[in-house]
Amino acid sequence: MKIGLIVAVFAIAFVALIAYSTLQGKNYRAEVCMSFEGRHACKKVSSKSEQAAIRAGTEGSCADIASGVTDTMKCIAAEPDSIKWLQRP
Numbered sequence: 574m575k576i577g578l579i580v581a582v583f584a585i586a587f588v589a590l591i592a593y594s595t596l597q598g599k600n601y602r603a604e605v606c607m608s609f610e611g612r613h614a615c616k617k618v619s620s621k622s623e624q625a626a627i628r629a630g631t632e633g634s635c636a637d638i639a640s641g642v643t644d645t646m647k648c649i650a651a652e653p654d655s656i657k658w659l660q661r662p
Contacts, residue, residue: 600620600621600622600660600661600662601619601620601621601622601623601625601626601658601660601661601662602617602618602619602626602658602659602660603617603618603626603627603630603656603657603658603659604616604617604618604630604655604656604657604659605618605626605627605629605630605631605633605634605653605655605656606634606653606654606655606656606657607631607634607635607638607648607651607653607654608638608651608654609635609638609639609644609647609648609651610638610639610644612638612639613638613654614634614635614637614638615634615655616629616630616633616634616637617630617659618630618633619660623661627653627656630653630656631648631649631653632649634648634653635648635649
């Protein structure tokens with residue numbers, strides 16, 4: 574009985590922690606567009622910082638339009654075609 578109560582308390586604490594961190598939300602939302610070798614892609618991303626949002630959008634877009642590690646790295650190193658902020662604090 575005592576172990577069951579301890580497990581229940583830890584389970585509730587874990588769920589509360591997950592809910593709290595999820596509800597804190599991501600403060601930055603952006604649409605990042607990239608072009609590489611004639612291909613174009615845009616990704617909508619969320620993050621807790623501007624730089625992380627730009628990086629995630631760049632990497633996501635490049636994953637769609639570049640093939641292979643070398644091309645993906647070249648694509649990621651390029652400047653985004655556009656960054657449209659959908660939400661900023």
